[in-house]
Amino acid sequence: MKKEILDIRLKVIIIFALMIGLFFTFAPFQNFTVSMFSEELPSLEKYLGDNFAENLKDWNFYITSQWFGKNFGQFVPIISIILAFSLFSREYERGTIEFLVARLPRRKIFINKLLVSLITLIIIIFTLSILPSIYSIITAKDFNHSLVFKFMVHVLIGGFFWYSITLLFSVLFNTQIKSLFTSAILLTITTTLGFIKPLGFMNTYKYILGSELFTNGVNWIYSIILLLIGSFCIYFAYYIFEKKEI
Amino acid sequence: MKLKKSLKKWLGGILMILEVKDLKKYYDDKLAVDKVNIQVEKSEIFSLLGPNGAGKTTTIKCILGMRKKDSGEIYLNGTYSYLPEKKELYKNLTVQKMLEITPSISNNFSLEKAYNFLKEFEIPLKEKISKLSYGMLTQLYLTIVLSEDVDIYFLDEPTEGLDPLKRLRLFDIIRNLSMNGKTFFYTSHVLSEVEKIADKVAIMVNGQIALMDYLDNIKENYVACAVDKTTTLNGYLYKQTEKENVYIIEKDKINCNYETATFDMIFEAIAKNQIRGDKK
Numbered sequence: 330m331k332k333e334i335l336d337i338r339l340k341v342i343i344i345f346a347l348m349i350g351l352f353f354t355f356a357p358f359q360n361f362t363v364s365m366f367s368e369e370l371p372s373l374e375k376y377l378g379d380n381f382a383e384n385l386k387d388w389n390f391y392i393t394s395q396w397f398g399k400n401f402g403q404f405v406p407i408i409s410i411i412l413a414f415s416l417f418s419r420e421y422e423r424g425t426i427e428f429l430v431a432r433l434p435r436r437k438i439f440i441n442k443l444l445v446s447l448i449t450l451i452i453i454i455f456t457l458s459i460l461p462s463i464y465s466i467i468t469a470k471d472f473n474h475s476l477v478f479k480f481m482v483h484v485l486i487g488g489f490f491w492y493s494i495t496l497l498f499s500v501l502f503n504t505q506i507k508s509l510f511t512s513a514i515l516l517t518i519t520t521t522l523g524f525i526k527p528l529g530f531m532n533t534y535k536y537i538l539g540s541e542l543f544t545n546g547v548n549w550i551y552s553i554i555l556l557l558i559g560s561f562c563i564y565f566a567y568y569i570f571e572k573k574e575i
Numbered sequence: 576m577k578l579k580k581s582l583k584k585w586l587g588g589i590l591m592i593l594e595v596k597d598l599k600k601y602y603d604d605k606l607a608v609d610k611v612n613i614q615v616e617k618s619e620i621f622s623l624l625g626p627n628g629a630g631k632t633t634t635i636k637c638i639l640g641m642r643k644k645d646s647g648e649i650y651l652n653g654t655y656s657y658l659p660e661k662k663e664l665y666k667n668l669t670v671q672k673m674l675e676i677t678p679s680i681s682n683n684f685s686l687e688k689a690y691n692f693l694k695e696f697e698i699p700l701k702e703k704i705s706k707l708s709y710g711m712l713t714q715l716y717l718t719i720v721l722s723e724d725v726d727i728y729f730l731d732e733p734t735e736g737l738d739p740l741k742r743l744r745l746f747d748i749i750r751n752l753s754m755n756g757k758t759f760f761y762t763s764h765v766l767s768e769v770e771k772i773a774d775k776v777a778i779m780v781n782g783q784i785a786l787m788d789y790l791d792n793i794k795e796n797y798v799a800c801a802v803d804k805t806t807t808l809n810g811y812l813y814k815q816t817e818k819e820n821v822y823i824i825e826k827d828k829i830n831c832n833y834e835t836a837t838f839d840m841i842f843e844a845i846a847k848n849q850i851r852g853d854k855k
Binding site (some may be wrong): 333430572 | 622636639655665
């Protein structure tokens, strides 16, 4: 487990640094954003909907739409993919898997890697999710903190879904590049196909960004489906790893 | 008689640390390991000798469960450590960090022993593994493996990249550990090495064990016999000259003049015949 923590440490530092940096590119600039949208409103109205600039004046709407619905939300699948793509494929690619398999039962190797990376993912998503709350408290802004938990459900489950799929590819493929590209291509395909109305359910971004959270609340059915698919992927990854020839 | 037989079987069971029975392994349609039978007793230095691609590494990997066998039985009675053919460790770590994480991966690892070996091999602790030469990497891997307190050590080509002095030192360490009850399963394609270290040898060619016995027995039992070209002997054809054929053959199977055969000659004859497929 010590090795897994060492492996993932650098990624975590970079992700936190980038995401916190990203947060501060918009959080202190509500007035500027509102004025920008107000000026450009006529041309943007058909894309953004009525009253968008007005809504942005509301801190709750501004911070959640800009953080969960845009900046952080877009990165959730990418963060998940980054944390999972090399877990096993790097060990195969570099030949170090023999060092592990000769010393630990495969079940333990799998559980160690799974626990460290999944807990890391949860900590990252949780911490980044509560950034709006922390910022609002520090800057004494009036903020409905319960919104954070609703968005958190979506980003956590969306992140878990893409993490599980990438973990499966990481077990399946013997090179990091294949595992990374397959996950990224799948994300692109499902997102693109999701723009076709009958296939809208395939676009996980719609769910992760919480587009309908303000109107419909947490989408529990979609959440459960993603959780089930993710859990199946993890179980399947374990099954393959147990049987895989090293 | 029955009692004697059961006693023998019981003793065999106690002494035997590894037994492989009729092991078969295919890669698609290619038979990589063909009905291999191996017995290794406790505190023995067993050497699996064969040319590149003979199936030595596949045999070890099947024994250790890294590759799935297609048929056969494997009994491994004890803890083990493994030095693979490709010596790969975590390149992003320093030597010291590598040793520090090993106890979390191996229950049998002694950090103290490892530091002593490292001192002896003169490997700098602060050096990144990516900057070590292949020889130093082999020594670092050997340091980890030999610092594990296990019953049997599987060493796949352990001397690759080592200078002659380090090789001799490694043989000393292996001998000492063997005298203290540790068993070694050693693969190599270097005959001189095997002759120096092994108690028992199996010669593997084309996925098959062509010969397995104690090294001393092999050297004692096989001789070289030269006969004219019209005569065929029930042995391994070693070489052909203009007038005669030289066979390596079991001493008690001949009634002609013979000369002592070196282990090199025996190995070469067996390997050549096995590769050609014309078994004795």
